[in-house]
Amino acid sequence: MERTGGAAADGAEPVRDSTSSFDRMDGLHLAGALRTLLQHHLQMGIERYPLSPGLQRFLHPQERPAPPMEDKRPTVEPAGLVRAEVVPPARPEKAVTGLQALGREIDxxxxxxxxSARQGVVHARGIGEAILMVVGDYSVQDAGFSAATLFGAAEDTMLWNMMRAIGLTPEQVYVTNAVKCCPLAAEVPNEESIRCCHGFLAREIELVQPKVVCAMGEIAVRVLAGAQGALVRLRGRFHPCRLAHAPGEPLQVMATFHPRFLLENIDLKKAAWQDLQLIQRRLQA
Structure with missing residues (x-):
């Protein structure tokens, strides 16, 4: 009969228990990997991991398309969310007509x-009463072009999940890109193309007059805040918007990761969630 533990009677090495699923070396390897991950998160500015219903929905979203703008049916708030109770200021009718005229200019x-080398122009989504403006880098579309696809098919789904996580409806958010044209597949806009769109973006800000701007991606952060350096060092705090020239307190820009980047680096969703919470608190202030 085979023995599974203890020393053999003839002085041979004891037989290791085959039912053991975790030994000391496994534990050391796991602890080392965990220590490396925690150090990386500290370098990214992640100091705590808040557990909340909103975070659970953000990390494990239901894959469903964003509701259409024309759908005016009342929405049911997910349990545990606190809506940003901000009454938008009355906008003159010229804001709507101004955005429409701007769209024709961009076209x-x-x-x-x-x-001469684009799939098409991506139209902004939102209305003049939006309290938050979200600005991405540019749209990436590999499977057929649609002017209504803001960042990308999967990226748009994540974007609206992020907005719902901080209690915002599509009517409260205006979404656009730093570069208005959708490049051909695998192309990246050059600096000339980015600069040519500065004026369009500045006019959108002037017409919408958001309370806060969320810049998603390195290009958007550089254009809106003029900040240089890695996004990992710039995210998590507000920067004055250099494209806004209204009197009074400067419009603030929150720098954070683009949904495209988060889909490829899911560990950074927690950092993006912290950025979203800062935006939510600013809107509620």
Whole structure:
């Protein structure tokens, strides 16, 4: 009969228990990996991991498309969320007509090389009463172009999950891109194309007059805040918006990761969640 523990009678090495699923070396390897991950998170500015219903929904979203803008049916708030109870200021009708006229100008733009090498123009989504403006880098579309796809198919789903996690409806959010044209597949806009869109973005800010701007991605952060350096060092705090020139307190820009980056680096969703919470508190203040 085979023995599974203890010393053999003839002085041979004891037989290791085959039912053991975890030994000392496994524990050391696991602890080392965990220590490395925690050090990396500390370098990213992640000091705590808040457990809340909103975080659970953000980390494990239900994959469903964002509700259409024309759907005016009342929405049911997820349990545990606190809606940003902000009454938007009354906007003159010229804000709506101004955005429509701006959209036509963008469609007809021929200022840079993207005019002849693009899939199309991506239209902003939102209305003049939005309290939050979200600005991404540019749209990436590999499976057929749609002017209504803001960042990308999967990226748009994540974006609206992020907005719902801080209690915002599509009517409260205006979404646009730093670069208005959707490049051809695998192309990245050059600096000339980025600069040519500065004026369009500045006019959107002037017309919408959001309370806060959320810049998603390195290009958006650089254009809106003029900040240089790695996004990992710039995220998690507000920066004055250099494209807004209204009197009074400067418009603030929160720098955070783009949904495209988060889909490839899921460990950084917690850091992005902290950024979203800062935006939520600013809107509720």
């Amino acid at each position: 007809a733009c021929r200022q840079c090389c993207l005019a």
